[in-house]
Amino acid sequence: MTRPPYLDPELSPQARTDDLIRRMSVEQQIGQMVQADGRYDAVAQVEAQRVGSFLHILGDSTVELQKLAERTGLGIPLIFGIDAIHGHGFWPGAAVFPTQLALSCSWAPELVETMGRVTAKEMLCTGLHWTFSPVLCLTRDLRWGRVGETFGEDPHLLGVLGQAAIRGYQGDDVSLPDSVLACAKHFAGYSETVGGKDATEAELSERKLRTYFLPPFHEAVKAGCRTFMTAYQCIDGVACAANHWLLTELLRDEWGFDGFVVTDWDNVGRAHKMQGLYPSVDAAVPDCVHAGNDMIMVTPEFFEAALANVANGRLDKADVELAARRLLHAKFALGLFDHKRYPPLERAADVVGCTAHRQPLLDAALQSAVLLENRHVDGEPTLPLRPSVRRIAVLGPNADDTLAQLGDWSFGSGQAGLKTGSHPRSSVVTVRDGIESRAAREGIAVDYAQGVTILGNDTSGVAHAAALAANADVAIVVVGDTLEQVGEECDRSDLELGPNQQALLEAVKATGTPLVVLLINSKPLCIPWIAENADAVLELFNPGMRGGEAAAALLFGDSAPSGRLSISFAKHLGQLPVHYQRIPGWHGSKHGHYDDEPLYTFGYGLTYTTFEYSDLRLEQTRVPRGRDVRAEVTVRNSGQVAGVEVVQVYVNDVYTSLSTPSKTLRGFERVSLAPGESRRVTFTLSAEALSFVGRDGTLVLEPGEFELMVGSSSRDQDLKRVRFELT
Numbered sequence: 085m086t087r088p089p090y091l092d093p094e095l096s097p098q099a100r101t102d103d104l105i106r107r108m109s110v111e112q113q114i115g116q117m118v119q120a121d122g123r124y125d126a127v128a129q130v131e132a133q134r135v136g137s138f139l140h141i142l143g144d145s146t147v148e149l150q151k152l153a154e155r156t157g158l159g160i161p162l163i164f165g166i167d168a169i170h171g172h173g174f175w176p177g178a179a180v181f182p183t184q185l186a187l188s189c190s191w192a193p194e195l196v197e198t199m200g201r202v203t204a205k206e207m208l209c210t211g212l213h214w215t216f217s218p219v220l221c222l223t224r225d226l227r228w229g230r231v232g233e234t235f236g237e238d239p240h241l242l243g244v245l246g247q248a249a250i251r252g253y254q255g256d257d258v259s260l261p262d263s264v265l266a267c268a269k270h271f272a273g274y275s276e277t278v279g280g281k282d283a284t285e286a287e288l289s290e291r292k293l294r295t296y297f298l299p300p301f302h303e304a305v306k307a308g309c310r311t312f313m314t315a316y317q318c319i320d321g322v323a324c325a326a327n328h329w330l331l332t333e334l335l336r337d338e339w340g341f342d343g344f345v346v347t348d349w350d351n352v353g354r355a356h357k358m359q360g361l362y363p364s365v366d367a368a369v370p371d372c373v374h375a376g377n378d379m380i381m382v383t384p385e386f387f388e389a390a391l392a393n394v395a396n397g398r399l400d401k402a403d404v405e406l407a408a409r410r411l412l413h414a415k416f417a418l419g420l421f422d423h424k425r426y427p428p429l430e431r432a433a434d435v436v437g438c439t440a441h442r443q444p445l446l447d448a449a450l451q452s453a454v455l456l457e458n459r460h461v462d463g464e465p466t467l468p469l470r471p472s473v474r475r476i477a478v479l480g481p482n483a484d485d486t487l488a489q490l491g492d493w494s495f496g497s498g499q500a501g502l503k504t505g506s507h508p509r510s511s512v513v514t515v516r517d518g519i520e521s522r523a524a525r526e527g528i529a530v531d532y533a534q535g536v537t538i539l540g541n542d543t544s545g546v547a548h549a550a551a552l553a554a555n556a557d558v559a560i561v562v563v564g565d566t567l568e569q570v571g572e573e574c575d576r577s578d579l580e581l582g583p584n585q586q587a588l589l590e591a592v593k594a595t596g597t598p599l600v601v602l603l604i605n606s607k608p609l610c611i612p613w614i615a616e617n618a619d620a621v622l623e624l625f626n627p628g629m630r631g632g633e634a635a636a637a638l639l640f641g642d643s644a645p646s647g648r649l650s651i652s653f654a655k656h657l658g659q660l661p662v663h664y665q666r667i668p669g670w671h672g673s674k675h676g677h678y679d680d681e682p683l684y685t686f687g688y689g690l691t692y693t694t695f696e697y698s699d700l701r702l703e704q705t706r707v708p709r710g711r712d713v714r715a716e717v718t719v720r721n722s723g724q725v726a727g728v729e730v731v732q733v734y735v736n737d738v739y740t741s742l743s744t745p746s747k748t749l750r751g752f753e754r755v756s757l758a759p760g761e762s763r764r765v766t767f768t769l770s771a772e773a774l775s776f777v778g779r780d781g782t783l784v785l786e787p788g789e790f791e792l793m794v795g796s797s798s799r800d801q802d803l804k805r806v807r808f809e810l811t
């Protein structure tokens with residue numbers, strides 16, 4: 085029997101798709117659009133609906149199902165997706181990196197790319213083809229449960245890091261067997277739901293969307309991201325899942341995206357059941373498909389509903405065919421019809437969590453940590469720890485908590501309870517582990533006590549912990565949040581540490597022993613007491629498997645902190661939002677007895693040395709419209725030890741016909757400098773970087789006065805300024 089053209093690997097994915105689609109019934113095409121939860125009745129779903137994809141299964145089950153699909157009907161392979169968000173966290177022992185929020189504080193795209201590469205390789209060994217990552221939501225409301233899944237608050241930084249993640253996952257060519265598909269999510273405006281309440285309504289004008297929330301997604305398209313995931317919420321009354329403008333006119337027609345779109349979990353069903361937009365799931369199907377969703381994630385009613393809608397003419401067969409074509413094209417591009425990507429499960433143990441994959445875990449944790457405070461005690465900075473330190477008290481609920489250290493989308497988080505598996509204890513180095521082994525090298529004694537739990541109201545362990553602190557040369561107290569306060573359906577109405585942790589901190593402070601606070605938390609908490617009372621503060625967010633080792637290296641000065649905040653901290657919940665991109669014009673500068681300044685602002689972070697900026701110069705101070713702007717600045721390490729500075733460039737178009745923020749990040753560079761060394765750092769800004777979004781959604785470039793700001797953070801006092809005129 086001759087082989088049908090669609091099975092001929094010599095033909096292009098397009099030609100193969102054309103051939104295959106002609107052979108398919110509408111029912112088979114709808115089947116391709118179904119993504120089912122692989123944990124339930126997977127075999128029956130392949131047999132009955134010929135589903136195109138599963139999520140949330142791994143390993144042997146993927147092999148069995150793929151073999152079944154091969155024998156069924158036209159033998160169209162399945163595509164398996166999973167949330168490998170900061171590592172392949174649902175496979176025991178896989179390399180779990182710092183969360184996206186932590187990683188983004190490194191301002192190091194190459195680290196993010198490495199995370200993607202390692203994750204792709206580990207996924208492939210276990211049968212997965214597609215990760216629902218990166219999250220490109222831009223965070224402003226810190227109450228939202230999913231802040232830690234994002235790269236922070238700035239569109240430019242999100243775009244750069246998002247592109248890096250996509251390069252990492254997809255590699256040079258998705259047909260190569262060590263690449264997986266990336267997925268830019270959640271499209272769009274999902275992080276901006278009112279009050280931080282997950283999946284409700286986002287009040288976003290098109291101009292606001294295009295100014296802040298869409299640019300990172302546009303960068304994802306430019307990086308060749310193969311898939312997009314639709315957001316849950318409504319914008320101005322329209323569910324993203326039914327938003328034709330968003331999913332088709334903008335994404336495909338304007339930006340030229342040619343991959344496929346998957347809904348989020350039961351988006352189609354929720355348009356009926358939760359959002360009240362349709363009287364039945366059946367009724368929601370035509371709009372959601374026509375809007376531009378190609379694959380429908382876990383709406384069990386979808387298959388039958390789509391068939392019924394085709395039969396009664398409400399769902400256009402052409403819409404179904406178009407979706408099926410996009411999905412098949414991706415399967416051909418991945419090589420699923422040819423080399424099949426059967427996972428080398430026997431090799432998984434050698435690859436997953438191997439030594440080569442664990443080195444970047446340490447680099448990532450080291451570069452992501454942000455030093456927020458480092459006060460002088462007896463004339464010397466608290467950190468790095470001094471040689472006179474001979475006894476350390478390691479205290480607090482997150483000092484030895486493997487789950488808090490790994491964060492969301494790993495075992496123990498809301499998406500996979502510990503019943504489904506766990507990472508071997510030996511794969512995680514907690515802060516306690518890290519300090520104990522580092523201290524042992526110098527014969528330094530370490531005492532440990534958890535002291536309190538984060539939730540509940542038992543403070544009976546505080547006295548013992550404080551006694552250990554009193555007896556030590558330094559107390560390192562690790563506080564933060566717990567997984568129960570993090571993730572989907574875990575939005576918070578306060579951002580305090582809670583009474584237990586506060587009691588512990590105050591008791592340790594009262595001993596007079598120098599107090600170093602380490603924060604392991606999913607997102608910025610309101611910590612004005614710590615900012616005022618701790619002698620040093622190191623923010624780790626969820627630093628991943630080697631986070632404790634990194635913390636020890638930074639505390640002992642083996643490495644210097646080099647992270648800078650990708651997100652601003654509020655002093656008090658009522659200050660929200662506190663992101664740095666403010667629209668000028670507010671009457672006040674106070675919220676009750678708090679001023680309006682964030683506690684720590686975007687771009688901020690200390691290290692063990694200091695940097696001086698000088699001689700900020702522009703190539704031209706009158707720039708003809710359409711020309712690039714070139715600037716140079718000298719950065720010098722003015723301290724005693726080597727360090728990394730993140731040089732940041734912000735722009736302000738001083739007078740604009742529509743209001744615009746008075747600072748927008750347009751470039752950055754991590755610069756490593758030896759003591760006394762200086763470097764001339766150059767930046768080029770395109771006309772686009774000087775533009776703002778006009779009323780009709782297009783970019784506007786208005787001649788006139790501009791301000792260029794360069795420095796070590798977005799705070800006014802950290803920036804050098806120079807003006808130029810666009811003619």
Ligand code: BGC
Nearest residue numbers: 139167216269270348349572
């Ligand atoms: C989340 C997505 C995730 C999906 C699949 C949804 O609830 O919003 O981010 O990719 O579940 O697990």
